Amino acid sequence: xxxxxxxxxxxxxxxxxxxxxxxxxxxxxxxxxxxxxxxxxxxxxxxxxxxxxxxxxxxxxxxxxxxxxxxxxxxxxxxxxxxxxxxxxxxxxxxxxxxxxxxxxxxxxxxxxxxxxxxxxxxxxxxxxxxxxxxxxxxxxxxxxxxxxxxxxxxxxxxxxxxxxxxxxxxxxxxxxxxxxxxxxxxxxxxxxxxxxxxxxxxxxxxxxxxxxxxxxxxxxxxxxxxxxxxxxxxxxxxxxxxxxxxxxxx
Amino acid sequence: xxxxxxxxxxxxxxxxxxxxxxxxxxxxxxxxxxxxxxxxxxxxxxxxxxxxxxxxxxxxxxxxxxxxxxxxxxxxxxxxxxxxxxxxxxxxxxxxxxxxxxxxxxxxxxxxxxxxxxxxxxxxxxxxxxxxxxxxxxxxxxxxxxxxxxxxxxxxxxxxxx
Numbered sequence: 001x002x003x004x005x006x007x008x009x010x011x012x013x014x015x016x017x018x019x020x021x022x023x024x025x026x027x028x029x030x031x032x033x034x035x036x037x038x039x040x041x042x043x044x045x046x047x048x049x050x051x052x053x054x055x056x057x058x059x060x061x062x063x064x065x066x067x068x069x070x071x072x073x074x075x076x077x078x079x080x081x082x083x084x085x086x087x088x089x090x091x092x093x094x095x096x097x098x099x100x101x102x103x104x105x106x107x108x109x110x111x112x113x114x115x116x117x118x119x120x121x122x123x124x125x126x127x128x129x130x131x132x133x134x135x136x137x138x139x140x141x142x143x144x145x146x147x148x149x150x151x152x153x154x155x156x157x158x159x160x161x162x163x164x165x166x167x168x169x170x171x172x173x174x175x176x177x178x179x180x181x182x183x184x185x186x187x188x189x190x191x192x193x194x195x196x197x198x199x200x201x202x203x204x205x206x207x208x209x210x211x212x213x214x215x216x217x218x219x220x221x222x223x224x225x226x227x228x229x230x231x232x233x234x235x236x237x238x239x240x241x242x243x244x245x246x247x248x249x250x251x
Numbered sequence: 252x253x254x255x256x257x258x259x260x261x262x263x264x265x266x267x268x269x270x271x272x273x274x275x276x277x278x279x280x281x282x283x284x285x286x287x288x289x290x291x292x293x294x295x296x297x298x299x300x301x302x303x304x305x306x307x308x309x310x311x312x313x314x315x316x317x318x319x320x321x322x323x324x325x326x327x328x329x330x331x332x333x334x335x336x337x338x339x340x341x342x343x344x345x346x347x348x349x350x351x352x353x354x355x356x357x358x359x360x361x362x363x364x365x366x367x368x369x370x371x372x373x374x375x376x377x378x379x380x381x382x383x384x385x386x387x388x389x390x391x392x393x394x395x396x397x398x399x400x401x402x403x404x405x406x407x408x409x410x411x412x413x
Contacts, residue, residue, distance in 0.1 A: 038389075041389050042388075044389075049301070051303050053303070056302055128332075128333065135368060139388070140389070
């Protein structure tokens with residue numbers, strides 16, 4: 001593998017891993033606060049799965065860079081994270097969390113499906129593994145979108161408010177990383193334009209069927225994964241706190 | 252000292268129980284994929300069940316210990332992601348052990364996970380009834396789903412199909 005491709009791939013894997021990690025942390029914030037016990041359990045499971053997936057990507061990246069997952073997770077500053085802003089936003093109300101999760105799950109399942117055809121075998125194999133677990137996530141969140149959209153006036157309003165805020169943020173998922181076209185040419189990752197069309201074709205009618213209107217504005221607040229909100233700093237101060245108390249501690 | 256055979260190593264690994272479900276071994280759960288002897292060294296290849304399962308590290312350590320106890324110093328437990336672990340790999344004996352433990356075994360899917368993943372019928376491990384309803388496709392651990400049996404009038408868990 002030539003140096004350029006290796007560098008681009010490590011960048012892509014970091015982005016994918018960071019998305020999962022940060023989203024997992026936001027979902028874990030619902031533990032003990034879920035609207036009903038079953039949802040407390042469900043979201044905790046989803047968060048744990050996401051941590052597992054983040055670990056798969058960090059470990060795959062480690063085979064290329066030798067950078068340790070724990071180092072990356074607990075000792076990087078916010079500016080060095082490469083997740084999209086969508087996942088770092090605070091959890092909001094239940095409708096906000098479910099809608100964010102639905103938009104992300106729909107994206108991730110399509111991405112994993114396409115990655116199974118990657119010419120970079122380790123990536124294809126890892127995607128096949130993760131894909132089976134992801135199916136349960138999308139099923140869960142898409143059911144919630146129907147329930148919330150078609151439920152009461154209040155549930156519809158809250159979900160519509162969430163959609164109004166999150167629709168543009170979700171579009172950052174489809175912004176290619178710098179140099180990513182080289183990985184696309186090598187058939188290592190899919191084209192984000194193709195992925196976007198597949199995603200949009202699925203989620204738009206689904207949201208409409210749930211009595212929700214997709215906003216006109218599709219321009220994400222940022223197109224760079226290096227660009228973060230103060231929310232990420234706040235999240236990391238909590239997530240990294242214990243590890244940073246004693247950098248040399250053996251866990 | 253005579254080097255243990257691969258059969259003996261497999262037998263030793265069959266004593267390593269799943270930490271969460273201590274009635275079944277990592278072998279009958281289909282977690283151990285291969286055992287290779289290379290001179291004085293042994294390599295055990297395993298596949299993870301659920302990516303986020305916290306018991307995986309415990310299993311790896313327990314497998315290393317089991318092989319060490321045969322007198323082998325050089326043992327490596329390697330993890331492979333492909334082919335992805337499937338609940339179809341759980342042996343029939345293990346399925347019965349799960350049921351007796353109180354965990355309904357996962358439905359076999361022959362590679363088509365979607366066909367069973369959201370199936371609303373699981374067989375009650377206590378009374379055998381199919382008069383059951385899914386309560387949550389997520390449970391107390393990543394590998395469990397929650398059901399309710401209308402005949403027993405009590406909840407039970409099913410091993411999640413993967």
